[in-house]
Amino acid sequence: MLAQLFSSSSRLVADLPDAVRLIARLRWLMLAAGGLLLLLCALSGLALPWLLLLQALATLALFNGVLSQRLRQGSPALPLLRLGLLADLLALTECMAFSGGAANPLASLYLPPVLFAALLSPGLFAWGLSLLSMLAYAALFGWHLPWPLQGSDAAYAFSLHLVGMWLTFALSALLITSFVSWLARQLAAREAALAAARETQLRDEQLLAVGMQAAGAAHSLSTPINTLTLLVEDMLLQHAADQPLREDLQLMQAQLGSCAQALARLKQGIQPQGAAIALFATLAQQLSGWRSLRPDVRLDWQAPAGADPQVRLDAAFWPAFFNLINNAAEAGGGELTVTASLLDGQLQLDIINREGCLSAQQLQRAGLAPLDSDKPAGMGLGVMLSHATLARLGGTLTLDNRAEGGVHACVRLPLPQEE
Template sequence: MNAIASPLPFAANLGLIQRRIAQLRWLLLLLALLLWPLARWQGLSLPWLLLAQAWLTLLAVNLALPWLARRGVLPRRLLALGLAADVLVLTELLAFSGGAANPLASLYLPPVLFGALLLPPRQAWALALASLSAYALLFVWHLPWPLAGGDAAYAFRLHLLGMWLTFAASVLLLTGFVSYLAAQLLRREAALAAAREAQLRNEQLVGLGVQAASAAHALSTPLATLTLLCDELLHDASGPQHDDLQLMQRQLQLCREALVQLKAGSGGAGSALPVCTQLAQQLQGWHSTRPDVRLLRHGLTAGGPVLALDARFWPALFNLLNNAADAGGGEVELTVVLEPGWLRLEIHNRHGRLSAAQLQHAGLAPLDSDKPAGLGLGVLLSHATLSQLGGELKLDNAAAGGVRATLRLPLDGAHAHTADH
């Protein structure tokens, strides 16, 4: 049943809720078996055959509802049938044991409350009116409460005890059930809040994608022109100027490759290699674009599970490495840890600190950037990419100083072997 399309707040969990109510019926049947010898011992001469018929009716209902569920009957209809049967059986029990004077009459309240919470208004009102009518009939149609010896004082004490037991049972049922529904509602609200955040992030990414496509189209001609000018200048240059122009040529080549990648779209998974081998290869390529950065590796340095990591993961990692390198004074620490089913990477720079507002909005909106040409989009893009891959990104201020970014990527379907440290 679709929880979004249904007007009922707990429609998606009706099957589970019905199983919980069925468990309560089994518990009541067990209590009936335990109370029967106690009632006989106390001298209560009740019509046991009639009472047994009512309990057998409840047993039949509890056995029939799962059978109907396997036949495709909707959970809402099964729930309505079960609650109606509860009211009918309770009416029988009360009619055979004192009627409205029986303290068990308070047990009409739990089915009515369950119906009000879980059934459509028409069915809930029908159940409530049926309960009121049945309770009213018990004042005029019932068997007397037979007590051996005719001791009125003992009968009154027994009535008070029954009232307390019924009140206790109602309190436990109502508190437990309403608490369960409240917890389900809180979980649903948390899921909706997460979905709204994801939708906001996706809308921002769609806008960025449109702008990126426009920028890629606009930058193609200027980059080609700059490349031609750089080649001409490099032909006649010498000394330090020659080295600077070579660096410029490499940077322009990286820009062209980035535009080609953007136009072609992101690729899927690469070749299946040990995780640390892939990481070393990618870091070597990144380091060639940032030769001024000192990268300190910790943790796992070789081996790891054999699998093909998604190509979208590497730009997300490089964004965070670039941010850490720019903020960390040219030094970045990278710690690689393998957890059961997960790859965890910790990127740490020992300079700077994020405010509480920046930590709260990290990954949900572009962060303010201190870099001269920074747009503050790196963390947003990395967070969105890792979310699409089933991973997560967390930023915090390290106790030893600086900022730490923790990436976790699932390694589903990996063929693992012993990792070497």
């Protein structure tokens, strides 16, 4: 417990240089406030050791400038933070010693440096700075220049002390509010990043489990598909004269071929993107092939007019795209619309089906976990897999319910164009 108490490795702020820069800006603000206060005291006719006070403020300003310059040059932030807080403590002690000592109401300004040390450098340094501030405050009871009274007027001195107390409170509130607000934003950003990392890790674990199951399924299905392919070929030879049966067998052979190709791609893994392709023509060709496998679905394909851009499209995009197409076709009553456009190097695909809708819970967690599927054999993995693939390629997937019915899936994917 004692070792944890004095440890300096558990500070709340991960980005310490930003904190040091913020404290440097607050220090400039305090120096400006100190200069304004000296000007008001001079206009009030107080006889203070102006040169000594100005020297203390000027020294702190010079030290703050040097610290800021060293931070910009890449020096470690933690030593600069500690040196700056020590300089704040010494400069404040010097100013108070020249203006009444412990009776000066500005003594409460010892608290902000101690707070910053406790938050940013907890452990031995924070405890040491706190002890040093207490010793400096105690020393001011005996070592200080007297506060100049105007005609030994006690009422005037008391009213001036009350004004100083208010000023001390205002400055302390400004410093603490500014820094703690910044710290709260940093902690909120860290929590959001941790939550996103946890969601990504959960999704990756689910994808790993799906990949392992897919590898096992590919190994198990290879033999039955090869056997069925051979049987279909034998039946084609045996029933060459039966034209209706022959057509059915040829369709079966094509479907088995598609299954064999899918398993081959699964075994070989996703290959890197190849040569440049004509974007919209390739999309139309792929959708035409998909139509032959899903003759029961009415697909409305809309591509923009004009030149067809040459792009490099990662092969991993196609499984994600067809997952969404299949989901839309099965959830939308066999009718869907696919619209493509390219704007500022970003491909946008709008996949719309005109029936059904997603619940608020499904929309909230779409892509982060398997969706509840209403299809008889649906596992709810299609959207999750598509979301993960598109995220890896730098794209996004959003799902929205249409006011007139149905679901709108929007895919955005950055695609650098070829010259």
